[in-house]
Amino acid sequence: MRAMPIFSNLFGARLYSTKSRTYSDAIDALNSLQTNFATLELLRKSQKKSRxxxxxxxxxxTRRAGYKPSDLNKLNIIHVTGTKGKGSTCAFTYSILSQYVPSTFSKIGLYTSPHLKTVRERISINGKPLPEELFTQYFFEVWDRLENSSSDENEYNAMGPGMKPVYFxxxxxxxxxxxMxxxxxxxxxxxxxxxxxDSTNIIEKPTAVGISSIGIDHTKILGxxxxxxxxNKGGIMKNGAxxxxxxxxxxxxxxxxGRADEKKVELTEVPVHPVVEQTTLGIDADYQQINASLATxxxxxxxxxxxxxxxPACTSTELTPEFVVGIETAFWPGRCQKIIDATKTEGEKLEWLLDGAHTDESVTVATMWFGKKARKEAYKILVFxxxxxxxxxxxxxxxxxxGTEVSFDEVIFCSNITWSSAGYQSELTSMNTSEQEVRDLVVQKQLAEHWQKLDPHSKPTVLPTIEEAVEYVRGLDHEDVQVLVTGSLHLVGGLLVVLDGR
Structure with missing residues (x-):
């Protein structure tokens, strides 16, 4: 029996066929392509068959959307993978190349995931997320092309009319x-x-391939x-790049x-560049030096x-001024990000330190980053x-x-639900987790119990939403507060939305 491909049976395929489509319609349609928790569990079990x-x-x-993989060669794509640091590497790479706009390049596109506040962050041009109007236009152009095309049912038996690929x-x-x-x-x-x-791996002729730090993650899919x-990561290498x-x-x-030899690819190990080591990076953390070096x-x-x-040419000991400015001004929200809360009165300071670390390796470096930023006199809180x-x-x-050098006075475990009354922000809706477990705060209660054993001196608190966690912190009566928010990019993204008040 043929293994089932990964797809979504779209309930709203005919719902968005009028000319009065809105950005909200596009987001609703996109969210309908998420794989729900129960289906995701089945897919994970059959992943080896379907991948x-x-x-x-x-x-x-791609063909049904109107393109061949070879058409994408005109985009001159840099392709980046890794477990930790691939997003930051992309941000540094973009920032460097942006110094050559418009003298060398006209438009630089950046495709990343996940998004923090709006899905439009994933598709940006010259550093700006696609505007809502253009996102809506292009979204439904692709939607309609898929809706009005078909595949050979014998070869692609689950890609019939009305079907759409999954979210990513x-x-x-x-x-x-x-x-394009x-x-x-x-x-x-x-x-x-x-x-x-990966769905990006239909790219045939990248100009260069980057591989950031590899660690253990997504083991049900990758091994x-x-x-x-x-x-798996080495699968993006292409002969000629x-x-x-x-x-x-x-x-x-x-x-x-081994993969490089198989594909006849020249693979080079990149050390920390001495100029990078001496430069204050836009993404301010020591561990970002290797990502900036890879980007150069x-x-x-x-x-x-x-x-x-x-x-003059960059060398192993020098970088051009454009490269230096690029790594100095790079910005990657939700990674090593510091925000001073504007709601505090004069004489009070509330500092949010955000990093969406969610693997052992990334949590390690994010924690070390916080340890260097922590002030001895500050009241310290962890939101996780x-x-x-x-x-x-x-x-x-x-x-x-x-360890014992930096300790938290309080620890807050909350869900990734954005608002206490409205639930998830529409663009932050997540269907790939158990709704019941999220509602019952199963994970959060387990974490609070575990933390009490790790550190009986700090106060653990469980809260249902990100909004309530922010309100709780803002309501504390302390003049100097530092808050580390980590463990999930979804958590960090929701917190950014709440801090913005929308």
């Missing part, structure tokens, strides 16, 4: 359509999960060993080198491939959630790294 169909199906969806695949299709329609001449693509079977995970990687654990590096290698190769080598991974392990890692 080999992922690329052929994505190519077919659709957004990848949308990004291709947007960048807007005449983007350079694009930076962050892999979603893995690489070999349980570094070798398995690195094999140089690949660059940060220093990896030996097991991961061996797997990457990618940007230099990209410029060289397109016939625009930096002048992680709904889909081993949350107790992550919070235990966080506690062990801080």
């Amino acid at each position: 080999t169909l992922a690329i052929p199906e994505m190519i077919e969806w 695949r659709f957004l990848t299709l949308l990004s291709f359509h947007v960048f 329609s807007e005449n983007v001449d350079t694009a930076i693509y962050e892999v979603g999960i893995g690489g070999e079977y 349980t060993t570094l070798q398995d995970i690195a094999w 140089k690949a660059f990687s940060v220093q990896q654990p030996q097991e991961a590096w061996a797997a990457l080198q 290698a990618l940007a230099q190769e990209h410029l060289t491939v397109l016939g625009h080598p930096p002048v 959630n992680q709904q889909t991974r081993d949350a107790t392990s992550l919070v235990g890692k966080l506690h062990s790294i801080l």
Whole structure:
């Protein structure tokens, strides 16, 4: 029996066929493509059977959207994967290349995931998320193309009329359509999960490939060993394009080198660049130095491939002024981000320190970053959630790294639900977790109990929503408060929405 592909049976396919479509209609339609929790569990169990169909199906969806993979070559794509730091690497790479607009490039597209506040963040051009009007226009252009086309039922038996690809695949299709329609001449693509079977991996001729730090994550999809995970990540290497990687654990590096040999790709290990080491980075953390260094290698190769080598050329010891400005001004919200709360009165200080770390490796470096920022005299609070991974392990890692040097006075465990009355912000709706568990705060209560054993001196509190967590912190009677918010990019994104008050 043929393995079932990953798809969504769209309940609203005919709902959005009028000319008066709105941005809200687009978001509702997009959210209907999310895979619900029960279906996701079934898909995870059958992942090994279905994943080999992922690329052929994505190519077919792309055809129905009006493109061939070879059409995307005109976008001049830099393709980046990894477990930790791939988004930051993309941000540094964009910031460097943006220094060459408009002299060298006209439009630079950036495709990343997940989003924090609005889905439009995932598809940006020259540093700006796609405006609502353009997002709506392009969204329904792709929607209608899929709706009005068909696939060979014998070959693609679950891609019939009315069917749409799942959420991430659709957004990848949308990004291709947007960048092609807007005449983007350079694009930076962050892999979603893995690489070999990721929907972005229909890219045929990247200008350069980047691989950030590899660690254990998404084991149900990518495998349980570094070798398995690195094999998947290495799947984005393409013959004819140089690949660059940060220093990896030996097991991961061996797997990457094996894939490079298989694909006849030149793979280069990138060390921390001495200029990067001496520069104050826009994404301000020591651990970002390696991501910035990887970005400099990618940007230099990209410029060289397109016939625009930096002048004077960057070397192993020097960088051009454009490169330096790029890494100094890079910004990646929700990663090593500091916000001073504007609601506090004169003489009071409330500082939010945000990092959406959600793996052992990323929690480790985010915690170290907070440890360097923590003020001895400040009242310190941790706001934490992680709904889909081993949350107790992550919070235990966080506690062990801080040790006795930095301790929290209070710890808040809340869900990722945005508002106490309205529920999720529409663009932050999540269907891939158990609704019952979220409502009953199962994970949060377990975390509070676990934390009490780790640190009986700090006060744990469980709250149903992000809004209530923010209100609780703002209501504390202390003159100097520092809050670390971590464990989930969804948590950080929702908190940014609440801080904005919308």
